[in-house]
Amino acid sequence: MYTVIHIDDSPFFQKMLQKEFEDRNWKYISVDTTEEAFHILEITPVDLIMTKLLFEQEDGENFIRRVNGSRYNHIPIVVVTSNDNIEIRRRMFAMGVVMFIPKNIYYRQLFHFIEKLKIEEELLTDIRKLHIAVLDDDRLELQLIQDILAKKGIGNVDVFSTAEELLASEKQYALYLVDVVLPDISGEQVIMQLRTICGNSMIMAVSCIEHYKVISNLFLAGSDDYIMKPFREEVFIARIKANLRSYLLLQEKERQKAELQKKNYELNRMVRIDGLTGLFNHKYLYERLEQEISQVKRHQTQLSVIMLDIDYFKSVNDTYGHQGGDEVLVKVAKTLQENLRKGDIVGRYGGEEFLAILPHTSILGACIVAEKIRQVVENLQFEHDLKITISCGVAAHEGENALELVGKADGLLYVAKVEGRNKIKYDAI
Ligand code: GH3
Ligand code: MG
Ligand code: MG
Numbered sequence: 001m002y003t004v005i006h007i008d009d010s011p012f013f014q015k016m017l018q019k020e021f022e023d024r025n026w027k028y029i030s031v032d033t034t035e036e037a038f039h040i041l042e043i044t045p046v047d048l049i050m051t052k053l054l055f056e057q058e059d060g061e062n063f064i065r066r067v068n069g070s071r072y073n074h075i076p077i078v079v080v081t082s083n084d085n086i087e088i089r090r091r092m093f094a095m096g097v098v099m100f101i102p103k104n105i106y107y108r109q110l111f112h113f114i115e116k117l118k119i120e121e122e123l124l125t126d127i128r129k130l131h132i133a134v135l136d137d138d139r140l141e142l143q144l145i146q147d148i149l150a151k152k153g154i155g156n157v158d159v160f161s162t163a164e165e166l167l168a169s170e171k172q173y174a175l176y177l178v179d180v181v182l183p184d185i186s187g188e189q190v191i192m193q194l195r196t197i198c199g200n201s202m203i204m205a206v207s208c209i210e211h212y213k214v215i216s217n218l219f220l221a222g223s224d225d226y227i228m229k230p231f232r233e234e235v236f237i238a239r240i241k242a243n244l245r246s247y248l249l250l251q252e253k254e255r256q257k258a259e260l261q262k263k264n265y266e267l268n269r270m271v272r273i274d275g276l277t278g279l280f281n282h283k284y285l286y287e288r289l290e291q292e293i294s295q296v297k298r299h300q301t302q303l304s305v306i307m308l309d310i311d312y313f314k315s316v317n318d319t320y321g322h323q324g325g326d327e328v329l330v331k332v333a334k335t336l337q338e339n340l341r342k343g344d345i346v347g348r349y350g351g352e353e354f355l356a357i358l359p360h361t362s363i364l365g366a367c368i369v370a371e372k373i374r375q376v377v378e379n380l381q382f383e384h385d386l387k388i389t390i391s392c393g394v395a396a397h398e399g400e401n402a403l404e405l406v407g408k409a410d411g412l413l414y415v416a417k418v419e420g421r422n423k424i425k426y427d428a429i
Contacts, residue, residue, distance in 0.1 A: 002047040002118070003027040007037045007055075007063075008080070017050075024114065034063040041072050048117065050110075053081045053088075064095050074234075076117065078110065123241045126248065128154050131171065135160045135190065136179035136206070141229075145177060145206075148233050163190045172198055174247070175240065180207040180218060188214075188221045195222030200250055202243045206231075276326060277333035280347030285355050288345045289402040292359050296397055303359055303397040304366035307409035308336070308373070310352040311389045311421040320386070325352075328388060332377060339373050355406065363396035363426055370394050370424040378422065389422035396427065 002025075006017055009032040021028040029044075031037050034055060040046065049067065053060030064077055076098040081088075084102040092100050099113050132149065134157060136142045142159045149157055158173070160166040163185045166176075176194055180187025191203055205218045208229040215226050224243050227236060272284040280288070289305070296303045310316075310332060317325040329352060336346050336354055345357040358366050370392040377390045393412030397405055412425040419425070 001025060001027055002121075003029065003044060004048040004050060005037050005040050005046050006030045007032070007034060007049070007051040009033075013080075020111065021114075024111070026114070034058045034060075034066075037063070038066075038070075041070075041075075046072070046075055047121075048114070049075050049077045050080055051077065053079060053083055061091065061095070064092075064097060068096060078113065080110075120241060123244055124152060124237075127152070127175075127240060127244060128156070130154075130156060130174040130244075132157045132175045132177065133160060133166060133169070133171075133173040134158070134177045135163060135166045135182075136177075137161055137182050138179070141179065148236060151233070152237055166190070167193055167197075173201060175202045175204070175243070177204050177206055178223075180205050180209065180214075188217055191218060191221040191223050200247065200254070202240075202247045204239065204243060274348040277330055277348050279333050279337070279354070280345065282347065282349055285345070285347040285349060285357070286402055286406075289355075289357055289405065292345075292357055293397060293400075293402055293405070295359070301360050302362050303357070304361045304363055305358065305395055305397075305405055305409050306356040306366055306370045306373075306424075307349065307393040307395075307406065307413045308354045308356065308370075308390050309392075309413055309417070311391055311417075313352040316386070316388070320384070328382065328386070331380060331382070332388065332390070335376055335380060336373060339376055340369065344369075349406075355409075363394065366394045366396065367424060367426050370426075374422065374424055391416035391421045392424040394424055394426035 004021055004026055006014065006028065008014060008030070014030040018028045018030065029040055029046075031040060034051075034057065037049070037051070049072075051060055051063060055063070060079070060081075064079075067073060067075070067077060073096075077096070078099040078101060079092050079097050080101045082102065084100075089100050099109070101110055132154065134142055134145050136145070136159075139161060142161065146157055146159060149155070158169075158171070160169070163182055167190070176198065178187055178190055178194070180191075182190070187205060187207065191205060194201075194203055202225075203223050204225045204227060205223040206227045206229060209215065210228070218226055224246070225239055227239055272280055274281040292303055295301065310328070313325065313328075316328055329348075333348065333354070336356065340346055340356060340358075343359055344361075345359075347355055349355040356369070358369065361369070374390055374392060377388055380388060382388065391413055393409040393414070393416060395405060395409040395412060400408065408427060412427060416423050416425040
């Protein structure tokens, strides 16, 4: 929760602002005088000071000067006044006032600013989670940067005094702060090498070099920003925040891209895969068979198919229920996958029928495979001592199209069924 002190003795504005702030989950403290404001500052952490300029006891400008000279000088000050002219504005901004709001247009601007304050605070929270590497050959400078970061609660910081050490580090950092004047290697080279190893991390060059050519070269080498030494703490942190904004946007984009790729992959998989067994589905089997047939024609190779059907499967369902039947289907499907070669294609052709496409395989080879599978299925262990057998029709490609070839295997499967099941039938060439 954030806290605002509002110094204004008008009950009307106090009431109005109280509601606006509280609606936004802020703690609102209103005081009538600047002295009371200092008292509050002493006893509670404050995130924003809002003040008018004209007080009976003290001039508002004087109050701002006192805040600036105190240990509360980091708290943003917003001035709300009806006394608006360019001269006053200039003076206010010179004193570090972050916002000047003429009383009549008070709100939109103010709450826009407050929203931003919240986002800035969130960014700081994000920065605290980052792993940061600082490279500087000057140990004092390293300490200075570390101190500035530590003051903001940023502690995941590793410091390096040579480029060699940093480049050899196994760890990837989200932010690199690189001094560009180094004894053994140019900062530009360091940045170039970092860019190749760290991908999208933020790289900020830090130096006192002023020459435009050097600075523009650093950006060419892959730096995201350049900060001139000596720098003000607040500006330094603000620049890190600015870079973090783009970094987070980029990361979000990458995340969305990866998610989309995953969804596309899943979608592609879903149109090819049978939901129950995880094998290819009927549609994909035909696509692949057509492809394989065109390969056979082009390269004069061999191709065989096996049509497999579980025997008396209806009675499995009748005895053990549909779910029991499904379990058998899954186990048979797994067995097929395990007993075929990597280049073979196996899918669920229909209910309890499977089709295996065996590229570069003669009828003899296909029969050996079919017989092996028949035996393995016959010996599978199921609950309740259930025994399962399959019948197979094995056919070699002899110029048919996909439909004809499958029809040939299906015809042979039918023969296997008629001749008593648990056997393979092939077309004798
Ligand atoms: P045959 O030895 O002649 O092949 O006899 P069968 O009982 O195996 O053959 P039939 O074609 O008469 O019955 C096939 C059964 O397979 C009927 C159907 O309910 C069942 N079936 C089809 N798809 C599924 C499924 O996804 N899950 C389950 N549990 N059963 C299915
Ligand atoms: Mg069957
Ligand atoms: Mg069937």
